Amino acid sequence: MNQPASIVRISGVIKDFTMGKTIVQVLKGIDLEIKAGEYVSIMGPSGSGKTTLFNMIGGLDKPSAGSVFIDEIDISQLDAYELAWLRCRKIGYIFQTFNIIQVMTALENVTLPMVFAGIPDDEARERGMELLDIVGLKKRFLHKPFELSGGQQQRVAIARALANDPAIILADEPTGNLDLATGEEIITLLKMLSRDKEVTIISATHDLKMLNVSDRVIWISDGKIEKIEKREELSISLGQIGDK
Amino acid sequence: MQGKIKPNLPQKQVVLPFKKSVEIAVKSIKSRFFRTLITTMSLILAISFYAYIKVNLDIISSITVSNDKAAIQRLSLQGIEIPGEGRAMELSPQERWILFLSLLVCVVGIVNTQLMAVADRFREIGTMKCLGALDRFILRLFLIEAALQGLIGSALGGAAGALIACLGALVKYGSSIAGLVSLNQILTSVFSAVVLGCLLSIIGVLYPALLAAKMQPVEAMRGRD
Numbered sequence: 237m238n239q240p241a242s243i244v245r246i247s248g249v250i251k252d253f254t255m256g257k258t259i260v261q262v263l264k265g266i267d268l269e270i271k272a273g274e275y276v277s278i279m280g281p282s283g284s285g286k287t288t289l290f291n292m293i294g295g296l297d298k299p300s301a302g303s304v305f306i307d308e309i310d311i312s313q314l315d316a317y318e319l320a321w322l323r324c325r326k327i328g329y330i331f332q333t334f335n336i337i338q339v340m341t342a343l344e345n346v347t348l349p350m351v352f353a354g355i356p357d358d359e360a361r362e363r364g365m366e367l368l369d370i371v372g373l374k375k376r377f378l379h380k381p382f383e384l385s386g387g388q389q390q391r392v393a394i395a396r397a398l399a400n401d402p403a404i405i406l407a408d409e410p411t412g413n414l415d416l417a418t419g420e421e422i423i424t425l426l427k428m429l430s431r432d433k434e435v436t437i438i439s440a441t442h443d444l445k446m447l448n449v450s451d452r453v454i455w456i457s458d459g460k461i462e463k464i465e466k467r468e469e470l471s472i473s474l475g476q477i478g479d480k
Numbered sequence: 481m482q483g484k485i486k487p488n489l490p491q492k493q494v495v496l497p498f499k500k501s502v503e504i505a506v507k508s509i510k511s512r513f514f515r516t517l518i519t520t521m522s523l524i525l526a527i528s529f530y531a532y533i534k535v536n537l538d539i540i541s542s543i544t545v546s547n548d549k550a551a552i553q554r555l556s557l558q559g560i561e562i563p564g565e566g567r568a569m570e571l572s573p574q575e576r577w578i579l580f581l582s583l584l585v586c587v588v589g590i591v592n593t594q595l596m597a598v599a600d601r602f603r604e605i606g607t608m609k610c611l612g613a614l615d616r617f618i619l620r621l622f623l624i625e626a627a628l629q630g631l632i633g634s635a636l637g638g639a640a641g642a643l644i645a646c647l648g649a650l651v652k653y654g655s656s657i658a659g660l661v662s663l664n665q666i667l668t669s670v671f672s673a674v675v676l677g678c679l680l681s682i683i684g685v686l687y688p689a690l691l692a693a694k695m696q697p698v699e700a701m702r703g704r705d
């Protein structure tokens with residue numbers, strides 16, 4: 237992680253969905269490179285293909301054409317085991333709907349990826365508690381999801397995403413279901429993690445607050461990259477957003 | 481915190497130890513107690529019916545091979561045909577047919593409730609897959625849950641059926657038969673009922689569990705369509 241190698245490289249990714257007889261092209265050729273440790277936000281109107289792009293990067297779905305490289309490995313070449321390993325250890329996912337497993341406590345949710353990774357129980361529990369501490373929920377480790385607020389559930393999800401020290405965190409509208417203040421707390425937390433742990437964070441959002449913490453913002457619309465802005469350039473265009 | 485966790489495993493493998501699978505399955509059964517109860521109910525009923533018929537047969541055959549004239553007479557008073565010398569007591573074709581139907585209905589019921597359960601758990605399954613679960617982890621979780629449900633349900637059903645058969649026999653043929661009936665035989669019948677129940681429960685979950693295991697994480701996350 238010394239020199240900023242590209243951890244995610246997307247090349248010519250196209251995604252079609254077949255709906256009956258019509259083919260809808262949702263991603264129309266995306267090229268993108270993301271460096272290790274970057275905090276990247278993907279902005280775009282609803283239906284522009286953010287979630288679809290995320291699913292490609294996270295190995296949850298396969299592109300119709302083009303390739304996604306993680307650590308310069310084409311993930312379409314991976315078999316089911318390697319793909320599961322990638323999801324387990326390389327990538328942490330955070331969803332708009334939190335997706336905490338309802339029948340498990342906060343701690344069990346956080347340790348589940350460690351179970352899959354083959355980490356012994358004691359070690360997993362200890363690490364799970366540390367992670368819950370980082371997200372400020374140490375005292376809540378025995379709580380079930382329905383006993384937690386939305387913001388708290390999202391914190392559990394963040395702790396869970398960090399379980400196996402992933403290189404990349406993919407967050408699809410992590411603040412989409414939260415109120416303003418809670419959303420801001422989550423954004424601050426993500427920023428802190430990207431700084432302290434050097435995790436690459438890729439986040440899709442409608443939330444303009446997210447822009448301030450991003451190293452780069454990728455604007456997509458209608459399945460294409462419209463523009464990419466570095467943080468330095470942002471302050472200039474930010475004024476215009478309000479006008480639009 | 482910073483140091484990467486070194487896997488003490490062969491390269492790039494994800495695991496779910498059997499003990500952990502059972503733990504998760506038990507948790508899931510406990511937290512979905514009501515659903516479990518409904519799934520198990522048809523099994524309890526079918527297996528208790530099976531155990532009742534089986535144990536009843538045991539009792540009647542024990543009486544017929546005994547020398548207890550009074551009890552045998554009471555048997556024929558109940559309209560039960562005593563088979564000829566050296567021939568075992570058997571179920572009538574109608575009884576077999578009803579038994580078969582009841583077990584079939586039970587399996588169909590289990591398939592139905594398990595399909596609903598899987599649909600309810602799409603998101604959970606998708607999430608687990610995003611966290612690194614393999615298809616067979618999901619399959620195993622569902623099979624273990626079904627086996628546990630089968631075990632509990634058929635143990636309850638088997639015990640209930642056997643108990644009803646015994647009490648009924650005592651009332652119908654008099655308490656003198658208590659000495660004639662072999663407890664071993666009854667226990668064997670209950671045991672066979674429990675095995676059958678587990679089997680039915682697992683058969684019933686196979687298709688829903690395969691469906692769940694094969695699901696792609698994206699489909700699962702998007703919900704039910």
Ligand SMILES: Nc1ncnc2c1ncn2[C@@H]1O[C@H](COP(=O)(O)OP(=O)(O)OP(=O)(O)O)[C@@H](O)[C@H]1O
Nearest residue numbers: 253255260262280281282283284285286287288289
């Ligand atoms: N499985 C699918 N089958 C057909 N169409 C799909 C499928 N998944 C997504 N789409 C379509 O792709 C387009 C982009 O969807 P996507 O979810 O990527 O948008 P998004 O940018 O994440 O939007 P939002 O901000 O609302 O989450 C939408 O028009 C959607 O209808």
Ligand SMILES: [Mg+2]
Nearest residue numbers: 286287288408
């Ligand atoms: Mg989306």
